[in-house]
Amino acid sequence: MPINCSSCETQRAVLRRPKTGHSVCKECFFRAFEEEIHHTIVSAQLFQPGEKVGIGASGGKDSTVLAHVLKVLNERYNYGLELILVSVDEGISGYRDDSLETVKRNQQQYELPLKIVSYQELYGWTMDQIVKQVGLKNNCTFCGVFRRQALDRGAMMLGVNKICTGHNADDIAETVLMNFLRGDIARLRRCTAITTGSEGAIPRCKPLKYAYEKEIVLYAYFKKLDYFSTECIYSPNAYRGHARAFLKDLEALRPSAIMDIIHSGENLSVKEDVKMPVQGTCTRCGYISSQGLCKACVLLEGLNRGLPKLGIGKHHKLHHKLLAQEPLSEAETRKLKSIDF
Amino acid sequence: MVAPINLQLEFGGGAELLFDGVKKHHVTLPSQSDPWDIKHLLVWIKDNLLKERSELFIQGDTVRPGILVLVNDADWELMGELDYKLQDQDNIVFISTLHGG
Amino acid sequence: MKCKEASAVLIIRVGDAFCRSCFKEYFVHKFRAMLGKNRVVFPGEKVLLAYSGGPSSNAMVQQVQEGLSRDAPKKLRFIPGILFIDEGAVCNQSWEDRERTMSEIENILKATSFPFHILSLEQLFTLPQTMLQMNLAEIPKRDGSYKQAVGSFLGQQKAQAEDGVSDAADRLTQIHIADNSSVECSQSAAFSRPAAEHTAALRDMFNSAKTLTAKQELLHLLRNHLILHVARTHGYSKVMSGESCTRLAVRLLSNISLGRGAFLPLDTGFSDNRYGDVVIVRPMRDYSLKEISFYNRLFNVPSVFIPALDTKASGNSSIQHLSESFITKLQADFPSTVSTVYRTSEKLHVSRTDTTQPKNQQDKCLLCMCTLDTHTGPASAFFATQKSQQLSEKKSLKNVPSAKDSEKQCCNGGQCCKESASCTNSVTGTQDIVHLLCYSCRVTIKDLNSMDKLPSYILKEAEHRTRRMEMRKEIEEFLLDDHSEDI
Structure with a gap:
């Protein structure tokens, strides 16, 4: 039974928004999705005109959509930003080569400059070599730490003012849960901040902070955006997996739960006398x-x-x-x- | 061959709901070649006593997390958990800690 | 193990085994230490024990008994009363079943010789509207320190002992029993069955909740209202609630998932002072459910199992239930989960704006009575959700009916009647109540089919607050300063 889009009420609805449950048509969905990101950017004052912004591009759906939407909004609303794609080559054969190809294609499709930094050139070690030495239990620790620094160093080389990453609402909610379960009070405080980074480091922001992962996939699908969708071949962190499973179950019960968790995270207040690590x-x-x-x-x-x-x-x-x-x-x-x- | 074993089983904390609301059961485990342990007792309970929703009591080959087991009023963790060998006239208690307060 | 002689019966943590008597000592000591460390219960104070019939409640009552008994080394010194609320109507239990449960409970409570009250949840429909207003005037002023209070109390007792009068606390307790004996008699004869229309109204209200999550939240909120009411009308300034460490860890997780991050310390901390005049304390929060179950078993503490909304529910039926399964499973693999979560929560506090006196009633959520967490700036999850709603709906649908307009509809010539029985057409639509709620109560309400099934004290208070808000908007430019009002 065809129903009409709840926003324009003229076109036929082709999808149901995971975030709100409304049935909408393609155009209204695109508009709503982009407007929400625009609102996120403007209300948090993420960018200043004239800034050089590096987009952390992995070739995955989050960064592909991020790059596309930023380009669109930059033109539509005259943010006045200079956008660059920054990609990290961890040296995982078979996996990373393919995703890098995707990034290169993005570069051409979006007409944005691209810079690739590799673990090999920065540290002298590829992930494949690291796993051989370290095994499969703690390799994710290495990769996470190295990647974060790699992105920063690449950005510094380019003279970029800000970095943005494709972290979406699901990621943030998951991180809140995980830090809570692990008792990491310091991270718990910071993880819902939309911009992170202290003195001396390049500030990073997450324009997709309030975008649901499912909607990102829907957007990419309907806009026919090119992305690479395989999980990293080295198994994912066991603990985060628990938090992720819980979040998925929650979402099935109540779709707003993802935003609700982020709201909780934003409103947590830590006692002043709690010891925090000094930077x-x-x-x-x-x-x-x-x-x-x-x-x-x-x-x-x-x-x-x-x-x-x-x-x-x-x-x-x-x-x-x-x-x-x-x-x-x-x-x-x-x-x-x-x-x- | 092991002689048949008489046990008193008790269910509390809401677990009794799965056993027709009956809290105390006197059961006799039939004689068999290997000695009876709690692991086998659970299987026996599932086949013979559990009236419904076995997943609320048993998970895999052990009890569902949240259910405490006492052997003669002592924590089963001190008695070897699933490997404890049952003796005649033992008293095994299962208390659910889920719900209620 | 401590005494190294008797055989161990219980293991709490790895390497911590207890024999029977050492365990008892440990258990009893923890209760005393808890109350002693957090000096919020003053001697001579009337404390209401919120009793659910379950293991934690019973352990708590038993500990109170132990602590108050004559030969206890460091006697506790408050005056307890017990409250049990029968919620059978919500779970669709028959009146016979409910009566049977209540008699069982009554027998247990009689044996404590403390005064007790047994009520049914239907009583919600008889609560006065003023219930939800914070009684700022009645917050007891604690001038001296805790030590001084104890000192003076002891001094009083000594004087009386010298007069040959028995312990003051015992005397007071006896007086209470005498007072309540008439109440007890009428209750033990036959439990007064609540009016059929109230039972029906209660069932309707809960059936109007589309999800089990919302039902459970609503039950929790309304139960707290009733407890608060009983405490106030009988002069109890403290309420003791028996939540265990395990239960609180689960609640922490589910509250985060429900959007109650701002109130975690109130919802799960030792003392909860959101109501002002009545403070909720949780003395059992350091005990795991395992410890409580073992204690009850070893020392024959009775308990009654009462089926709840989510008994026998499948794993994914509600957020609360899901959180419980998740934590329990995680605890099995990572045994420090509960204690880690618990410790994390202790490092949190309510945000600074809450510790100062609230400016006016509007700042408190209508239902859960915590300070509203919806005054966040535009760069927040709350605003983002509102934005999403707007963008997904046709613009013309989103019209906010101002309370003024709707008043004109029902009353003649804009003359507002504050409390008029004739004003029965529900002026308060969902729009109006929503503004009075905190983030998570808003989400809960969204799951209700209609608001008018809520008890009248809530709806009337909502109307009242909305009118005040409108009035204030009109005269805002003329108010000289932001002085605190008792709205």
């Missing part, structure tokens, strides 16, 4: 860090010394030894060497 800089590479050595340097040191567990778990005392280039004792070396696949 300083890494003594080796200058990146922001709350310890003497930033996480990436610690992980790299571990890799280079053949101690893959360095940086996984808490060995802060050993950081000093590393900085001072002192040799580690037998027992310490043994602890850091053991890996479980």
